[in-house]
Amino acid sequence: MRTRLPRIAGLVLVCALLAAPPAPVSGASADRLEPPARPDGLSQPEQRLSQARFPQTSDRVRGAVAAPMSPLVRRLSTRVGPSSKRVVSPGVTYTTWSQTDARGPIRAHLLAVDLSTPGLRLDYASAGAVRRTDQVSDIIARDRAVAGVNGDFFDIGDTGAPLGLGQDRQRGLLHAPRGGWNSAFWLDKAGRPDIGYLPLKAAVRFRPHLRITNVNSPEVRPGGIGVYTPAWGASAGYRWTGGQTKTVRMVRVVNGRVVETKNKLPSNTVIRGFLLVGRGEGARRLAGLAKGARVDVEGWLQGRPQVAITGNKFLIRNGVFEVINDREMHPRTAIGIDRDTGEVLLLAIDGRQSFSRGYTMVELAEMMQDLGADEALNLDGGGSTTMVARRANGTIGVVNSPSDGAERLVANALEVTYTAP
Known part of the structure; x- marks a missing residue:
């Protein structure tokens, strides 16, 4: 498994120009121009989360507004700080690092999962009933998982149920809308990862x-x-x-x-x-x-996948950026696929804290691309952003810094389990 750190330090001007996506539209118009995943027939919880004022997280907190800045200036000002890496289980590595650019500091956490590893599996996880919420650490502990992240946006403060779809290996299809909130990550019948629209x-x-x-x-x-x-x-x-x-x-x-x-x-x-x-x-x-x-x-x-879970927006599709919002900064959770290695990348960016400002959607897409993702999907963020993994002392617990000061109760998660063959 290759070493993964963002490929941004030391970029020359020509490389930065080639790698940078088109400059985002500044101001509130950027929110209006970015389309929802599929706006047709959205239910009221989906409409609330798709409104331009609150397009980013289940908690609907208005994020700090980033200073207008071209991707080129951001990249050239980026400095990557100290990093650490360790093996969580065979086929899974955890890497964390800090970096600073002209907008301020962030702290990142990455799980790289090699699904070709015998005994390693990625699965949907929840607290049991669809409408029941729990902390990510407790959700994945039920299956003795070695790592996991929070999953879909959910009807926070009301039913607690996820807005999108969930397919579990053991329990099958648990919840889904016909359309409207179906931007998904899934494992197909053969166990291959994919990201796309899943009705x-x-x-x-x-x-x-x-x-x-x-x-x-x-x-x-x-x-x-x-x-x-x-x-x-x-x-x-x-x-x-x-x-x-x-x-x-x-x-x-x-x-x-x-x-x-x-x-x-x-x-x-x-x-x-x-x-x-x-x-x-x-x-x-x-x-x-x-x-x-x-x-x-x-x-x-469609396609009868083994595992599936939704987020709200595609970050990258077929190597092309799908987001333009470079304004609101939040803690973020994302999932991506590196087609070259076949690895699944789970990324958490801390935010709403002095040591980590959080990311805009464009910055999140840039980071996923720098890490090697050809496809990437934005999962729920804000106070929901949580990464759990086996720590250096052998215990399993939260490795990032949730912005609420503690783990939030969430609707579901993606978990990584390992059973020695």
Whole structure:
């Protein structure tokens, strides 16, 4: 496994000019110009996180605004400080370093994961129920993982559920929207890593008029139909419909048959069988299902990956920058793929602290590219940014500096497990 440090020290002028992406648009217009991952049909939690004012993190804290500066000036002013590197397990190395540029200091943390290592696996991890939150260290401890980072954006302060999709090796598909928050990292059937747009495929067999828009999502899309299974946890009532109480319907299905249908939504109850929850047109269509009706729901992710998790924006696609926001600085978590080595790169940038200001989206993309990523995805940041790994003394714990002063409760994580072959 090669040594990984950002390839920026000592760049000459020509190299900096060639490597630098187009200069970002300054001011608030930069936020307006950067498109959301896929804006069609966003639920209210997704809309809140896609608004120009709060496009960056689940906590929706307004980040410090970076001084306008060209990528060339930033790169030429960058000085990399001391670094340290150690082996976490066979196939996994952890590297940390500090660096300073004209905008100020940052501290970075990198896990490089070689998935070709026998016994090494990358997996989706959570606290159990989809809507349950926990600290990253406790989430990955359940599987005795050797390392991990926080994952998707989530409905913080309300249901706690992730906004996007989650596919677990053991438990299968846990949650997903049909579209709108589907920018994902995944491992395909053969275990190969990929980053791209990953839609949900879902249908009610022999009932094409019943269009499934969500599986275990914080909210059902307006006019849509959501599926809620026991994996969700306790029912969320009208939070599933964004507070809408009229023109809503719940249909309960047990052993493939409708056993209950009503226009009130259950709250804080155990889900037995599964529920179909409709709002607006979706509710009107569900009203046609009578007790005893046969209902079979199928749901899967395109390509049927082994593992999948979403973030909000692609940083790099096929070697090309996908972000333009060079204004808001936050703690950041990102995942990338080095196509040359096949390694998966997990990066955490500390922020909102005196020793580390955090990164803009453009800076994050630049760093991932410098580290060798050909594809990269932004995961949840802010106070959620957490990296856990086996430390030098053999214990497993947090290796970065979460900006809240302690680990935040988050919805899910990506974990690295190792079992000696």
